Amino acid sequence: MEREFEQVGNKKIFWQQGSRILLAVSGGADSFVLLRLMAKMSQKYDFFIGVAHINHQLRPSSTKEAQALAYYCQMHHIAFFERKWEDVPHAGVEEAARRFRYAFFAELMQEYYFDTVMTAHHADDQLETMLMKIIRDGQLKNAMGIKVRQSFAGGKLIRPLLSYSKKEIYDYAKKENLPYFEDESNYYLDVQRNRIRQQITPLLKAENPQILAHFQQLSQQLIWADEIIETKAAAWISKYVKQKEENLSFKVKDFLNLPVRERYFTLQYLAQKIKQSYEVTISEENLQRILKLLTTNKAQWQLDVAAFWQVLKMYEEVIIGKKAIPNEAKTFHFRVGDSGFLSETEWLAIVPAHQNVNLPEKVKLWSEISQPLALNFPNEVIIRKRMDGDRIQLKDSLRKKVSRILIDKKIPNDRREKTWVVTDTNNQVLAVLPITFSYLSIAVETDKIHYRLLYKYQ
Structure with a gap:
């Protein structure tokens, strides 16, 4: 297995000298096999590896397993990164966990300059995933299953074990005497993937031992077919x-x-x-x-x-x-010295920095944001509801969609539609109330503060 893994990895350029590769390791046999193989390859081909582990905290043994994996990495001088999953939802746990994992991987890639992340998906995972997708929605794009390689977070996401069966992986883990963990939740039949794994795939393998190879072949053909479809569709869209x-x-x-x-x-x-x-x-x-x-x-x-x-x-x-913005959507124009209600539960003022503000009695106990403003803050601003496409300059080199900020801050949908943005007369977004301010509108410590924006809300 090692010899074949090395040959395929070199041929498909899964690594090269100087690569920085992040391995997603759960602690199961498949991810421990990936870790062992990649550790050997890193020594031979001179590249760096690190391990990313998510402690989902869904099982009593999760913490002990994370500690054991951290110790293993320490003993083998491998960089180890762990994150605990704190906000576990009541429904859709599998998909939520997946999003959490890949967000963590993307963060590590950017912060520590990894160019590749690798996961330990294998041929049995491919079969299970394709069957699940076909059962759930019957979409060609989803039925293609797991790709061996794809772009991810400015780098690559690679699944180098996708051509190996679970049996081959367990045989290698036994041969290498790897200290992997078994996740007992993989046997709970209230989870669709587990039902497919325990009750359906054994029958398919018994019917035809080549089923894993056939589904891997089918996956590749579907990927190629989708590429042809997308090329034609993109050409039509570009033209018409x-x-x-x-x-x-x-x-x-x-x-x-x-x-x-x-x-x-x-x-x-x-x-x-x-x-x-x-x-x-x-x-x-x-x-x-x-x-x-x-x-x-x-x-x-x-x-x-x-x-x-x-x-x-x-x-x-x-x-x-x-859709066109309804006529009742209000837009406000404010100059320095102006104040007023934006709604029944929001009040705004733009005032000289050291001026006492005559607050309406109604708003005195409301929550408050008081933001010192940059010296070049415009004389007139517009306060309106956010629109799709709005972007805000958070740093000199970072411009972000307002909608993405609201998602990142986990603002509920009903509140997103009530969000106010502050713009200059050229429609440049200066603030998203009460979430964030553009760096262009924030006074720095060395500035003499001339004005401030006071936002009261309930």
């Missing part, structure tokens, strides 16, 4: 779809000129691009509705596809984009 701010549009006749077999995948690819650019998800159900509506003779129709997003057909044109 026009984009203006937060609206995308195309001519109905251009879309209907596509063969029926290509319409779905083209629209699905467009929805994927919308999700990447605007964080708006168009469901499979809505994709099917759009396809059906486009073949009707209705001159005009409208379909809500997400919060504040819709698809409009207006005679010969289809427009996908954000």
